[in-house]
Amino acid sequence: MSAPSRVHAALPMNVQAALMRAKSMPLHFYRYLQYRVGRDYHWVYRLRMDDDTLSGVIHDPATSIDVLYLDGAPAGFFELKRENDTTVDLAYFGLMAHAQGRGLGKWFLRQAIDTAWAFEPERVTVNTCTLDHHAALRLYQKMGFSPTGQSETFIHPLTDRDHVRLAKLP
Secondary structure (H helix, E strand, O other), rough: OOOOOOOOOOOOOOOOOEEEOOOOOOHHHHHHHHHHHHHHHHOOOOHHHHHHHHHHHHHOOOEEEEEEEEEEEEEEEEEEEOOOEEEEEEEEEEHHHOOOOOOOOHHHHHHHHHHHHHOOOOOOEOOOOOOOOOOOHHHHHHOOOOOOOOOOOOOOOOOOOHHHHHHHHO
C-alpha cells in the first residue's frame, strides 16, 4: 500500500469495542493473543520463541501492539513493525473466534491501517498466506493493499508437546 486507504469502515452498531495500545505487554498475555487469534491459522513462530527473544521483539521501540476488546474482554490484536523510515509492516492482525462474523474485520483493519499511516511511512506492507482466514487476502485488497509477490513455505504445526508447554506458561 503506497497511500492511505480511502475505504470507509464504521464500527458496527451495538458493538461495545475499545482499542488500546499495549505498552510493556507481559509475555504470557502476548502468547495468549497469538494462540487465541492464530491457532487455526498456524501462527507458530512467535509461540516457539524463548522469553528473551520474544521480549526483544515485542518490546522493541519499533513495534507497537494494539489490542481490541469487546464487552471488556480481549477479542483481537494488530502488531505493527516500523521496518525503517519508509516502511511500516502490519506484522500480525486478527480476531479471536468469538469476534469473527460480527462485521468487525473491515473496521478493525481500517484502525490498523490508520495507525500504520500515522507513523508517516512511504508504504505499509502486510503478508498473508493460504493458511490465513479465507477472507484475508480479499479484505486486504479491498482496503487498498496490492499483491506484489508469492512464495512457498512449510509450516511445522504445533505439536502436543508445544500445546502442553504453552498451557504451563504463567
